Amino acid sequence: MLKGYLKVRDDCPVCGEPLHHHRADDGPAYLTILIVGHLMAPVILWAFTTFRPDPMVLATVFTIGCVALSLYLLPRLKGLMVGLQWAKRMHGFGSA
Numbered sequence: 001m002l003k004g005y006l007k008v009r010d011d012c013p014v015c016g017e018p019l020h021h022h023r024a025d026d027g028p029a030y031l032t033i034l035i036v037g038h039l040m041a042p043v044i045l046w047a048f049t050t051f052r053p054d055p056m057v058l059a060t061v062f063t064i065g066c067v068a069l070s071l072y073l074l075p076r077l078k079g080l081m082v083g084l085q086w087a088k089r090m091h092g093f094g095s096a
């Protein structure tokens with residue numbers, strides 16, 4: 001469904017379903033921040049109270065972890081939003 005990292009194709013290359021109707025907008029970024037924030041906030045508290053690491057080590061590990069998890073989740077959540085819009089026949093999906 002995606003070409004490149006986040007660009008949605010105009011049509012599905014397998015079945016030809018038009019995908020240009022999607023209106024994902026800021027939804028995938030919002031969901032990514034929501035999920036990464038709710039996962040990492042308790043984990044950073046647990047890591048700090050359990051291991052008492054050097055602050056630079058903690059900041060480095062959690063910066064890399066947050067960025068990596070965000071980059072992993074963002075295209076998947078975009079696919080989820082476009083798929084949900086397709087399934088609910090939103091924004092012109094299913095009008096043909």
Ligand SMILES: [Zn+2]
Nearest residue numbers: 012014015017
């Ligand atoms: Zn298809």
